[in-house]
Amino acid sequence: MNKPALQHARTGERSRSLDIETERLLAATQALMAANAHHVADGIEQLRLKAIVHELPDFLFVKDRESRFVFANSATAKSLGLERASALTGKTDFDLVPLERATKYYRIEQEIIASGKPRLDMEDVIPSASGGKPVYRLTSKLPLRNDRGEVIGLICISRDITERKRQEHLRRNQAELLEMIAKSEPLEMILEALVLMVEDQMTDIKGSVLLLDPEGIHLSHGAAPNLPATYSRLIDGIAIGPKVGSCGTAAWRGKPVFVYDTQTDPLWEDFSDLAAQYGLRSCWSTPIMTSQGNVLGTFALYSGTVREPTERELELVAMATHIAGIAIERKRAEDRAYFMAHHDDLTGLPNRAFLKENMAKILFKARRNGRKVTVAYVDLDNFKQVNDSRGHSAGDELLKELTARMVDSLRASDMVVRLGGDEFLLVIVHQSRHDTGITRRLRELQKAITQPVVIGEIKIAVTSSIGVAAFPADGETPDELIACADAAMYKAKEHGRNRLQYHIHRPDAAGVMPLSEQEELRSAIGAKQFFLEYQPQVDVASGRIVGLEALVRWRHPRHGMMPPGQFIPLAEESGLIIPLGLFVLNEACRQAKEWQVMGLPPLTIAVNVSARQFGDPALAAHVTEALEASGLEPQWLELELTESTLMHDVPRGLHVMQALKALGVRLSIDDFGTGYSSLAALKTFPFDRLKMDRSFVEALPRDETTVAIASAVISLARRLRLAVVAEGVETDEQLEFLRQAQCHDAQGFYFSRPVGPGEIAKILARAGDRLA
Structure with missing residues (x-):
């Protein structure tokens, strides 16, 4: 189209006479209408097609090649503020709608006329002239041809799809809300999104959610994104009752309360001035209920005019209260679950999980202040x-x-x-x-x-x-x-x-690492810097290996090999002995089973249990897990306990040992003779073996007192049907004494230093498996 023609179209000046082609277009349209009138159903065959077209709610109009209206139905005219459809004839969109929209329509129509191709199902958003909600339309524009096939204009059909779009938007918002609930988003965010969703579907309505406290006495603010903030603060914490506005009364009754005029309704007698101050004339409140019928809060809609809610508004409120109930119940269930997970059932006090979450925050604030x-x-x-x-x-x-x-x-x-x-x-x-x-x-x-x-x-x-x-x-x-x-x-x-x-902090105490290195010890456990060596236990009479004691070692990345005396005290004091002990237990069981799979003779593997480990309520469960994970049969595991550990709490110690014995593992008392209660321990606890402390063996056979004590211990053990293991054997004389005293087993440098798993495999593979 040339520039003068375009300028003519934009001026909107009505032509005094339509051009010949336009007259033909009008005549063709009228003829088409007349021809199609014969195809109308029997019930309306007497009506003229033109009258039917004017009754349609959809827009229907015809334009010429210059995008001037040739014909339009009444619905089209009314949407543009004209009383008669004929008033549109000869006008363009530039005469009728804002320039931006007119330019858009003109461009699309000229493309259709030039190409001869239709544009179908175009979605159009038309802003409201009064500042209200926009109108959505679905429009199709098709080229109109003469009998020679030439495009002489276009025909347009446009349908209002605002309600459909509103429903689609509502369903999308509902899905987003349910997703927020599923993702445990904060309740206040969910409720605010819910109120905004409902407000978006209505006109001049403000929503509010109030939450009822667990005692069922007061309503507190939940969400009210568009209510005056001061009003929300003034009603926050209000007590429910039989005459407390719409929300307080609805929560009290457990039923909806619709107040059409807050200035005259007796339920608002005490609050009418407050409502008038903020222009709130109607308030419709519905209780939010649990699935069991208990009140959780209220969902209210406020209007600035005196009126009743429409049927559609009531449907939206029913949907909103249902979603709000789901969200509030979910939040309360999560709060209960969190409380149960972080508090003790019996006393209601915070538990270890709560302490772990909050202790670091407490120390951070203390450090900062x-x-x-x-x-x-x-x-x-x-x-x-x-x-x-x-x-x-x-x-x-x-x-x-x-x-x-x-x-x-x-x-x-x-x-x-x-x-x-x-x-x-x-x-x-x-x-x-x-x-x-x-x-x-x-x-x-x-x-x-x-x-x-x-x-x-x-x-x-x-x-x-x-x-x-x-x-x-x-x-x-x-x-x-x-x-x-x-x-x-x-x-x-x-x-x-x-x-x-x-606590007495002794960073310079001999053989004990300073507290600052606890984290290094903790990291070493996870970094697999610890490993086990094994010291054989030998049958004194035959010289055959009958067992192995597992001993932990630390290969420090900077200090090299560190003896147990330098890290075991720190592990005991810090509580890290528990994870360290679990590592020793699991690794010893795994290695013992691996030797058996290699075809080597099965041997009892002895593992030391610290006082902290013995005090762990999950000790028996940890032992069970280690045996099951390794596949080692329980009779091949021996747990070594010190008498001081047991005598600290005799009833509890006996209970724990009975639980361990029920698993089928063996129990031995370590360092026997170093404490005052050894004989009582033998009488009370179900041991299988006792280990004679190296301090006794070291003095054998020169010291007569030691000889007498050692002989008595071995004799007593045999009468109690307990095996005896002598620790620290280093000389022929010590071994000969033990043989004469009929001691069962011995271990020490005389037979072998603690060695790695590979060396143990070589020793066991030798003919006879003898070390003495």
Whole structure:
């Protein structure tokens, strides 16, 4: 199209007379209408086609080659603000709609006329002139030809698809909301998105969600993105009741409450001034319910005009309250699950998981503010005796009462954690850099624990051993602090119990690594820097190898081979002996099974169990897992326990040993004779072997007293049907004495130093498997 013609089209000046081609187009259109009138159904055959076209809700119009209207139905005219369709004749879109839209329509129509190709199902968004929601239309424009096939204009059909688009948008938003719920997005974000979705589907409506507290008394703010913020704050925390506006009443009744005029309805008597201040004339509130019919909150819609909700608005509210109920119930279930995972069932105190999540944050804040943190490890003395003598029910009641006393003895800023059983951890955050009185408060707490507890008709009293460590003096990480407090608690136990013991940091103590290297030790476990060597145990009479003791070694990346004396004490003190001990247990079982698979004779593999490991409630489970993972039969595993470990808590020690014996493993008492309670241990515990300490063997056979004691020990063991293993054998004289005293087994440098798995395989493969 040339420039003058385009300018003519944009001026919108109506032509005084249509050109010949346009007249022909009009005549052809009228003829087409007249011809098609014969095909109308019987019921309306008397109606003229033109009248039918004007009754259509869809737009239908014809334009000439200059994009001037030749014919349009009434729906088209009304959409453009014209009363009569004939008023459109000769006009262009430049006369009727904003320039940007007119230019777009003109460009598309000229492309259709020039190419002769239709444009079908074009989606068009028409902004509202009043600033309301836009209108969506689906438009098809087709070339119109004369009898010679020449394009003389175009015909257009356009349908309003606003409702369809609105429904599509609603379904998309619903899917997004359900996805947010499934992904556990924050509840406030979900509720706000829900309110916005409902508002988007309505006109001049503002939504609000209020949440009912667990006590069922007050409503609190959930979401109200477009309500005045001041209004939302004023109604936040309002108590529900039979006459508390729309929401408070709906929550009280458990049924929808529709108030059409907040200025006259008696339910709003106390709040009408507030509603008037913010122009809220109607309020329709629906309770959000659980699947069991309990009220979770309310979903309300506010209108600035006095009116009733439409049927469509009620349908949207029903959908919204259903989704809100799902989201709120999901959040409450997650909160319950989190609480259960992070709190102790019996006492309601935070547990280890909670401590792990929060301890690092506490120390970070203390470090930033230059404050101190005190960690106290509390262990109730002889608590197991309460369970054994009074029953677990009495023990549970005692724990709950003592828990309450501990909580009451501390400030709100402090924390009490139940680590398990009768062990608790107190985390006390100093209020200032010079906060004093921590010791006094801990002693008062200890006295409070000591006071008798009345359960039924009896009084039960227990004492406590408390170990104390401080940040940053005793450690800068949660693990370091807890380990130091734990070690101090064990010291309190050793010194008679019912004591308050502070951690004594000894970084320069001989043979013990400083606390700062604990992390290095922890990393070494994961980096596989530890490995095992094995020392043979030999039958004294025959000289055959009957067992092996597994001994852990550390190949340090900087210091080379480190003897156990340099890292075992640190592992014990820090609690890292548990993961280290698990490594030894699993590796020893795996290696023993591997030797058997190689066809070597099966031997008992002896593994040392530390005091910390023995105190682990999961010890029997760990042993079971090691045996199952390796495939080693339990009779080939022997666990070595020290008498001091067992005598710390005799009833518990006996219970643990019985559980281990039930697995089929063997048990031996290590370093026999070094403690005051050895004979009592032999009488009480179900041992299979005892290991005579090397301090006795070293003096054989020169020292007469030692000879007498060693002979008595071997004789006693034989009468108790226990095997005896003599440690530290290095000379012919020592071996000969043991042979004469009828000692069963021996180990020491006389036979072999601890060696690696390969060397053990070579030794076992030699003819006779003899070392003596």
